[in-house]
Each structure stands twice: as structure tokens, then as C-alpha cells.
């Protein structure tokens with residue numbers, strides 16, 4: 531789980547007119563054409579995420595879709611002299627064009643939290659938005675990898691799975707809840723407390739993406755550090771409350787957008803690398819899973835040419851983590867069931 535985007539940008543030069551990528555000092559190699567669609571591209575996450583995807587040399591076509599304001603965002607981003615061709619699509623009548631041919635669809639469409647709200651409070655509005663977008667995906671790009679950012683992720687991913695099942699297009703290997711921001715936060719907070727270089731830190735985060743369902747496994751963090759039980763508990767709480775920390779600091783102006791765009795770009799890059807056959811691409815994600823008795827669960831996932839190649843187990847847990855795992859299950863189960871019920875009513 532390295533910072534692959536930054537690495538790509540540093541180590542590669544690329545041409546906007548050909549699909550060749552030249553590693554400085556090494557032979558030229560070709561990369562396949564890949565279309566990425568961002569749904570909700572004009573929003574707080576959508577705009578910086580579109581920028582970051584424009585910087586990604588693995589993308590050849592970037593489709594920016596929203597219900598408003600995408601022409602401006604697309605015109606702006608399109609002037610950046612990188613490989614991908616950019617097009618903006620606005621309104622439902624252009625959704626088909628935005629989606630057709632997509633390899634990866636990233637969904638940050640929907641309303642964000644305000645102080646005092648839980649992610650589940652967004653369900654009533656976002657569930658319908660996600661359902662509509664997934665119906666379109668099942669029609670126009672049923673083979674795309676779907677990166678679900680819209681909250682509550684613990685419910686929106688099950689909604690997507692039900693929509694795809696109903697359409698006969700469900701492939702559990704291709705549906706991902708994006709939990710990368712939890713990993714990004716866990717790494718940052720751990721590095722600060724353990725006083726180790728942040729770029730070297732790895733911390734798996736499992737479970738789901740809301741409050742106590744976010745379970746960072748600091749017992750598996752590397753590089754190892756001698757943190758006290760109290761310090762580990764505080765780091766766990768801060769990771770679980772990271773979203774709320776930003777919501778409160780923004781004081782009514784939304785939730786995490788910039789760090790989320792970064793995290794979303796890391797995860798989409800991992801999906802593209804997997805599709806392109808790069809070996810050993812592993813990220814945490816909320817996917818259909820048999821790691822626990824719950825039908826969906828976030829854990830480390832190996833990405834490959836068809837999406838999920840392997841779901842990795844949890845590994846050894848500390849007593850504190852075992853307790854956290856049992857505590858999160860009822861809430862996560864209820865959120866999953868709420869999504870499934872909504873999609874089928």
C-alpha cells in the first residue's frame with residue numbers, strides 16, 4: 531500500500547499523443563487504454579479527484595459526470611498536459627455516454643455530513659442517488675470496476691450489489707467500497723505517535739466505514755513501535771472519528787474532500803494497476819467477503835485483471851482488536867441489511 535500515484539508521477543514521463551510510457555533510462559513500454567468515469571465530478575471530492583485522475587498516466591479517457599457544473603470542471607481539467615482525453619457530461623440524458631466503455635467508475639455522488647450527523651443520516655438521500663447510478667452502470671458498463679465513495683458506504687455497497695444482481699450483471703469481484711481514507715488516516719496518526727517516517731508506514735484497517743465499524747489493526751502496523759495500550763486505544767478512536775474531526779472543523783461546510791480525493795485516487799490507481807496485470811497490488815476495501823460471517827467486510831484485497839483476485843484474512847489480532855471486531859459486527863450487519871432491504875423494496 532505505497533503511495534503509488536506520487537511514485538508514478540515522479541518516475542514516469544508520458545505523452546498525451548501516444549499510449550506509450552517511458553521510464554527514464556529504460557525501454558519504452560505500452561499501457562492499455564483505460565477509461566475512468568467519475569460520477570459526482572463537480573462536487574467537493576469530485577473536483578480534486580478529477581484533477582488527480584487527470585494526473586494518472588494509466589488513464590486514457592476521463593469522463594466527468596454530474597447533475598450540474600461538469601462542463602466547467604471538464605474544460606478546466608482538460609487543459610492539463612497529461613495523457614487522458616477529458617469530457618464533461620451533465621444530466622441524466624448524458625449518463626450513458628459518460629459510462630459507456632468505462633473500465634473503472636468512481637462514485638462520489640451524494641450529500642455529505644454536517645456536524646451532529648452520522649453517516650447513516652445520509653442514507654435517505656444517498657441511497658436513491660446510488661441506486662439510480664448503479665442501474666445505469668448495469669446497463670451501460672456492466673463490466674466496470676465500481677469504486678463506491680458515497681456514504682454510508684456500509685449500506686451503499688450492498689445497495690449496489692442488489693441493483694446489479696437484479697440486472698443480472700453482479701460480479702462480486704468488481705464492487706468495492708472505498709475505505710482507503712481510513713488507511714490513510716491510520717498511517718498518518720500512527721507515524722505521528724510512533725515517530726516513524728510516514729512513507730514507510732503500513733496499517734491494515736478492516737470492518738466497515740463508520741464509527742466503531744472502522745477497525746485499524748495497529749498490532750500489525752509496520753514499522754513496529756513500542757506504543758502503550760492507552761496510546762493504541764487513542765489512535766484507534768482518532769481513526770474511527772477521523773471523518774467527524776473534519777466535519778466539525780469544516781463547521782457545516784461539508785466533510786473530508788481533499789484527503790478523500792487523495793485516497794480515492796490511490797484506490798483507483800490500484801484498480802487500474804490490477805487490471806493492467808501489475809502483480810501484488812494490495813489495498814484494503816469493503817467487499818463481498820467470507821472473512822467473517824457478515825456478507826460484506828473490509829480487509830486487505832489483492833487486485834488483479836478481473837478486480838478482486840484474493841481476499842486476504844485478518845491475520846493475528848490483539849485482544850483489544852478481537853473485542854473491537856465483535857463489537858462492530860451488529861452495527862455493520864444492520865447497515866448491510868438496511869441497504870439490501872432498500873434496494874429490494
Ligand SMILES: NC(=O)C1=CN([C@@H]2O[C@H](COP(=O)(O)OP(=O)(O)OC[C@H]3O[C@@H](n4cnc5c(N)ncnc54)[C@H](O)[C@@H]3O)[C@@H](O)[C@H]2O)C=CC1
Nearest residue numbers: 570572573574575596597639640641642679680681711790
Ligand atoms: N468513503 C469515504 O471515505 C468518504 C465518503 N464521502 C462521501 O462522499 C459523498 C460526496 O461528498 P462531497 O463531494 O463532499 O459532497 P458534495 O455535495 O460536495 O458533492 C457531491 C456531488 O454529487 C453530485 N450529485 C448529486 N446527485 C447526483 C447524481 N444523481 N448523479 C451524479 N452526481 C450527483 C452533486 O451535484 C455534487 O456535485 C458524500 O456522501 C460523503 O459522505 C466523503 C468523504 C469520505
Ligand SMILES: O=C([O-])CC(=O)C(=O)O
Nearest residue numbers: 643711772773774785786
Ligand atoms: O465523515 C464523513 O462523513 C465523510 C467520511 O466518510 C470520512 O471522512 O471518512
